[in-house]
Ligand code: GDP
């Protein structure tokens with residue numbers, strides 16, 4: 357994928373203290389190839405490398421102390437710029453604010469409608485309403501109701517009605533009458549761009565004049581995503597893009613191209629089927645991710661969100677005093693389990709994405725660890741250094757594991773203690789350095 361290719365392209369420079377002009381040119385050629393492979397439009401890729409080259413020469417890359425790092429930074433900054441400036445939120449100035457979803461069938465509109473409603477609802481002050489305007493498939497209305505139930509958000513539908521414009525309008529009237537601040541209108545899509553679909557979504561758009569029109573697109577569709585975005589933008593002049601299915605082994609090309617072709621910001625990304633798999637799009641983090649540095653900031657943020665703050669404070673004290681023990685390790689594991697799937701999270705750690713590609717990590721892997729820790733005495737948990745051979749044997753027997761597994765766990769524990777110390781600094785940067793990013 358793109359990350360790996362760019363990784364390779366930049367690898368030459370990363371290690372080197374000195375680089376030559378030929379080296380820069382070679383690297384940029386590789387970068388361009390990687391972009392093309394990821395379905396980035398040819399002209400965009402070419403402009404991209406030309407811009408980086410110009411900036412590199414302007415900054416005298418060749419004479420700086422760590423030219424490799426500077427090049428990485430230049431490529432990253434350029435990628436960031438290409439994908440848009442700062443993250444922009446949705447327009448919630450209306451009363452109620454109407455958000456219209458558009459996009460092809462299967463792009464993830466219904467799922468994202470739910471995620472966005474949940475996201476806004478979690479912001480406490482907002483009371484969203486979901487409106488089901490996919491009149492072609494009865495199952496589509498059911499799907500939105502299921503989603504609404506999951507997140508505790510009301511869904512407005514009118515099963516006998518085959519006019520999506522009328523349903524949308526009735527939904528907005530319902531929202532006004534019932535004190536909803538936000539109305540999210542889910543619409544029907546088709547498998548490919550066609551006139552009928554475009555006419556329908558344009559009519560809804562004209563009739564309800566949404567504060568925000570979002571175009572939802574499956575990131576896995578590569579260059580097609582750009583063509584579809586263009587077709588929808590020509591008709592709707594939408595406000596922002598939602599890039600879904602970025603959890604898979606997705607090429608980054610879509611994110612890079614869409615912004616430059618339709619000149620509309622990517623506002624959100626979808627990273628899974630569950631209702632909390634939504635992230636605000638941050639171009640610079642996406643650039644990091646594409647560059648294989650891992651989305652550390654998101655990782656730390658997600659961790660913070662799920663983390664019991666009181667617990668965290670206690671833990672920090674312990675780490676500072678070198679009192680981090682297996683009980684804490686156990687509660688860490690429980691926290692991690694709360695945060696989402698293991699593979700998801702590890703994938704965000706720099707360099708880990710590649711290593712994990714072929715490994716199937718499931719959360720059952722924790723069961724052994726938990727069994728081992730449960731078989732330890734309180735003393736062994738708080739002071740792991742007392743674990744000698746005979747204690748290990750006893751624990752292995754008690755937990756149905758092996759001494760080897762216990763040794764492995766000890767190693768992991770030591771690594772984790774070290775990492776916790778690094779992360780204490782507050783920023784992910786130290787951690788990135790440690791992981792060789
Ligand atoms: P719609 O036809 O545009 O309404 O698309 P749906 O919301 O029904 O989504 C189509 C399929 O994609 C469903 O199976 C969703 O569970 C799945 N899906 C949607 N968003 C994501 C995502 O971010 N990641 C993954 N892995 N699957 C997604």
Ligand code: MG
Pocket residue numbers: 465466467490496543544
């Ligand atoms: Mg749908």
